[in-house]
Amino acid sequence: GNSVTQMEGPVTLSEEAFLTINCTYTATGYPSLFWYVQYPGEGLQLLLKATKADDKGSNKGFEATYRKETTSFHLEKGSVQVSDSAVYFCALQYSGAGSYQLTFGKGTKLSVIP
């Protein structure tokens, strides 16, 4: 079946450090890939997405490239801020029988310290 594996957290970085959160997936066919972010006490918010191989999703300084050859979708940001502290979820969407449900990784908690 479909699955997503992302690096275990928590990750603690100093402000302005470089961020990478690894994400790999297993899926049949050609899924769409997403990163969602969850701030404390809130629901998940879409951060970025990519729908086909070599697509790069980007938003708010975050980037991720859909790599079919390595089945990966790593999240990166060049300079993190304290406000980026949250839990980040990698997810894939595979349309089967008209359902576009998301399969999530377990989440990576990021803490950015001043």
Added chain:
Amino acid sequence: DSGVTQTPKHLITATGQRVTLRCSPRSGDLSVYWYQQSLDQGLQFLIQYYNGEERAKGNILERFSAQQFPDLHSELNLSSLELGDSALYFCASSGGQTNSPLHFGNGTRLTVT
């Protein structure tokens, strides 16, 4: 604001009881998804409805059921509650097309004592 509304925000109840969680999707979205988030299991897909009909089922227990009404709001019913059912329950909605992202509500935190 995602446009998805979930009520109540918090629910505390005893084992063996039954509760109903409610979700109003974003305006125009026909699909509603329910997810359970717990510390040990992460985010688990429970069930999806599209325009009133069940579209997909995930890891949903037989004690749980859901439905989507003609006005597109959805309810998740949890019965014979157990301590292990304590979790955050999220509703999400989408337009139902390929590559449409899901938009999540802020969740209902259920505590079973």
